[in-house]
Amino acid sequence: MKKVLERSKEGEILVADGAMGTMLITHLKLGECPESINLTRPEILEEIASLYLNAGADIIQTNTFGASPLKLSLYSLEHKTEEINRNAVLAVRGVVGNHAYISASCGPSGRLLKPYGDTDSEDVYNAFERQIRAVINAGADIICIETMTDLREATLAIKAAKTISPSTPVIATMTFDSTPRGFYTIMGVNIEEAVLGLEMAGADIIGSNCGNGIENMIKIAREFKKYSNLPLIIQPNTGPPKLEDGIPVYQETPEFIAEKAKELVAIGVSIIGGCCGTTPAHTRAIRKMVDSYMLTHQY
Amino acid sequence: MDILKQIAENLRQGNDKKVLELTKQAIKQKIPSKEILDNGLIAGMNVIGEKFKAHEIFLPDVLLAARAMYAGMDELKPILIKERVPTIGKVVIGTVQGDLHDIGKNLVGIMLKGAGFEVIDLGNDVSPERFIEVAKKENARVIGMSALLTTTMLGMKKVIDLLNKQSLSGEIKTIIGGAPVSEEFAREIGADAYGYDSTSAVECVKKLIKIS
Numbered sequence: 281m282k283k284v285l286e287r288s289k290e291g292e293i294l295v296a297d298g299a300m301g302t303m304l305i306t307h308l309k310l311g312e313c314p315e316s317i318n319l320t321r322p323e324i325l326e327e328i329a330s331l332y333l334n335a336g337a338d339i340i341q342t343n344t345f346g347a348s349p350l351k352l353s354l355y356s357l358e359h360k361t362e363e364i365n366r367n368a369v370l371a372v373r374g375v376v377g378n379h380a381y382i383s384a385s386c387g388p389s390g391r392l393l394k395p396y397g398d399t400d401s402e403d404v405y406n407a408f409e410r411q412i413r414a415v416i417n418a419g420a421d422i423i424c425i426e427t428m429t430d431l432r433e434a435t436l437a438i439k440a441a442k443t444i445s446p447s448t449p450v451i452a453t454m455t456f457d458s459t460p461r462g463f464y465t466i467m468g469v470n471i472e473e474a475v476l477g478l479e480m481a482g483a484d485i486i487g488s489n490c491g492n493g494i495e496n497m498i499k500i501a502r503e504f505k506k507y508s509n510l511p512l513i514i515q516p517n518t519g520p521p522k523l524e525d526g527i528p529v530y531q532e533t534p535e536f537i538a539e540k541a542k543e544l545v546a547i548g549v550s551i552i553g554g555c556c557g558t559t560p561a562h563t564r565a566i567r568k569m570v571d572s573y574m575l576t577h578q579y
Numbered sequence: 580m581d582i583l584k585q586i587a588e589n590l591r592q593g594n595d596k597k598v599l600e601l602t603k604q605a606i607k608q609k610i611p612s613k614e615i616l617d618n619g620l621i622a623g624m625n626v627i628g629e630k631f632k633a634h635e636i637f638l639p640d641v642l643l644a645a646r647a648m649y650a651g652m653d654e655l656k657p658i659l660i661k662e663r664v665p666t667i668g669k670v671v672i673g674t675v676q677g678d679l680h681d682i683g684k685n686l687v688g689i690m691l692k693g694a695g696f697e698v699i700d701l702g703n704d705v706s707p708e709r710f711i712e713v714a715k716k717e718n719a720r721v722i723g724m725s726a727l728l729t730t731t732m733l734g735m736k737k738v739i740d741l742l743n744k745q746s747l748s749g750e751i752k753t754i755i756g757g758a759p760v761s762e763e764f765a766r767e768i769g770a771d772a773y774g775y776d777s778t779s780a781v782e783c784v785k786k787l788i789k790i791s
Contacts, residue, residue: 305730311677311704354679392682396642459634466682468637521729521759523767 281378284339284422285449285484288511288550293570296339296383296515296553297332298562302530304328304343313355315347318367325371333376335560336567339551340380341424342368344415345387350399350407354390365414373419383422383451384415386437393432404433408440416445424451426489426515429465431477438481451513451551452483455491456500463500471500475507485511490555493519493532494540501547511550518557530557538565545573582608583619586651590623593643595650602651612658616695620651624693632778638686645689652692666697668788671714672723673701675734680727683757683777687723690777691784707737714751721784723774726757735760736768743769752787756780 287294304314307324317324329340347365349358357364365384372382389407391399412423423441428434434452441450454474456463464470469477478486486508488500497516504512516537518530541552552570554562580588582605589597598620605615627644630636670691674684681703691698699717701709714722722742726732735755742748748769755765756774765773771787774780 302729308730310730310734390679392642396639457634461634464634464637466638468639520761522761523764 281381283449284381285511288485293545293549293574294338294551295336295563295567295570296513296551297335297337297341298554298558298560299517299556300328300341300343300385301345302556303559313346313352313357315343315345315352315364315368316355316357318343318347318364318371319360322367322371325368326375329372329375331560332563333380335563336571337553337563338380339383339422339553340372340376341383341385342372342415342420343385344368344411345385345426346390348386348389348407348411350389350391350404351387361410362414365411366418369415369418369420381421382419383424384412384420386411386415386423386425386441387427388429388433393430401432401436405436405440408437409444412437412441413444416448420448422449422451424453425483426451426453427491428452428454429469430467431469431473435477435481438478438483442482449484450482451485451487452478452481453487453489453513453515454478456488456496457491458496458499463496463503471503472507475504479508479510483510485513485551487513487515487549487551489513489515489553490517492516494537498540498543498547501544501549505547512548513551513553514544514549515553515555516558517555518562521557532557534559534561534565537562538569541566541569542573545570583610583615583622586615586619587623587626590620590644590647590651591626593640593647595643595647598647599650599654602654606654606658612655612662613664615651615655616659616664620648620655621693621695624648624690628690628693628778628781632776638682641686641689645693648689648693667695668721668784669697669699669717669719670721670723670784671699671701671710671717671719672725673705673710674703674725674727675731675738676704676706677734678726678728678731679703680757681725683727684723684725686777687725687756687774687780690781691723694781694785696781696784707734707741710738711741711745711747711751715747719751720788721752721754723754723756723780723784724770725755726760729759732757732759732764733768735770739769754780754783754787 425437518532752771754772772783
């Protein structure tokens with residue numbers, strides 16, 4: 281399979297899958313560690329991966345968002361770090377073979393770094409290193425450092441990934457809030473600073489995930505493009521959930537997101553995927569839109 | 580500059596050592612403890628709350644200011660207790676059952692303390708029974724609940740239902756907050772208030788206590 285970065289550089293638009301967490305909800309008991317499924321019921325991961333593969337995703341994520349030992353320690357599962365990460369990659373590999381890239385999700389440690397919080401940079405670095413080593417050993421194609429709000433933490437994760445496997449492409453995405461003064465992460469990072477910091481740390485593909493529906497994501501993408509020439513990844517969620525008969529329901533439909541995502545294509549986004557609330561139906565709709573764009577533009 | 584203004588100013592800058600030193604000085608100068616609290620520490624945190632709400636400052640600035648506030652507060656607290664200066668109210672807060680996310684809840688705790696409330700923080704993964712048991716025992720007037728996950732936000736309703744069942748809903752008010760919840764959700768589950776952010780949460784709690 282051709283390298284993901286080569287395809288982006290040639291102008292191909294790749295489709296990443298949709299949400300994992302919100303797809304797992306029905307399988308999880310209240311308060312259960314989402315990554316414990318990797319140990320107990322990997323067949324669920326296989327099922328989700330195959331749904332996204334059939335929907336046309338080029339990139340499939342692993343269920344390892346919270347699988348750094350720092351995060352797993354909240355459930356006393358840190359000693360299972362290697363097994364949890366390995367199982368997640370293997371489950372997806374079994375389904376996708378070489379037909380899609382496996383992108384290993386690495387979410388925030390959940391700790392605040394000193395001096396704002398109580399955690400040493402070294403501990404956060406070590407935690408990411410341990411997780412990333414496990415997914416690389418299991419054969420992940422891409423490392424996806426995502427939902428970051430602290431540039432220092434994102435930098436530590438990127439550096440850990442590049443130290444362990446310099447040739448593995450690293451995606452790094454941050455989550456922004458829309459404020460009257462523009463887009464900022466809760467830690468106060470704006471898009472210009474994010475671009476600068478993520479590039480400097482060594483990320484190969486940068487962008488934004490979660491926190492926003494498609495309309496804000498279009499604005500975010502535009503701003504990223506202003507400052508960066510790296511391939512850009514955008515993964516919108518489906519807007520804030522609303523309650524219907526006591527169940528939280530995400531709002532933005534596959535058709536709505538796919539229609540709006542045409543603007544992401546026009547801006548020059550390289551990878552379009554989805555975050556919380558998106559489903560294989562969203563992936564399918566985005567795939568269709570991207571395919572017809574690439575046909576008309578004789579990719 | 581008068582010393583209380585200096586306390587407020589240094590608190591805003593997150594200078595914990597200076598706040599501690601100035602608080603000690605103010606106590607030595609026999610400035611009434613309530614004044615040091617209101618016009619020094621609370622005044623400083625007030626500005627932090629407003630600036631944070633306006634997105635002029637961010638979480639790191641708030642956390643540093645909070646640390647400075649605690650430095651002064653720890654020095655002042657024994658005196659406030661000795662002089663029987665009442666707090667403006669007692670609030671029990673926590674992240675609901677099954678949810679381990681506590682940054683938002685901690686932020687609300689900081690802002691409540693910074694406004695002069697006594698805060699009992701139950702941490703995260705708090706069961707409905709525990710929220711109510713502690714609120715009753717402590718005579719708290721408000722329960723504040725936080726959730727980050729759509730899977731756990733329904734735990735808020737359990738607390739409210741349980742309060743109703745025990746006929747406590749008039750005595751103990753509820754406020755909710757967190758990324759997935761909204762004003763509409765608060766209405767739907769019967770919460771008394773919804774805090775859009777930590778600064779508005781404090782305003783809401785003040786209102787709740789006045790009307791109850």
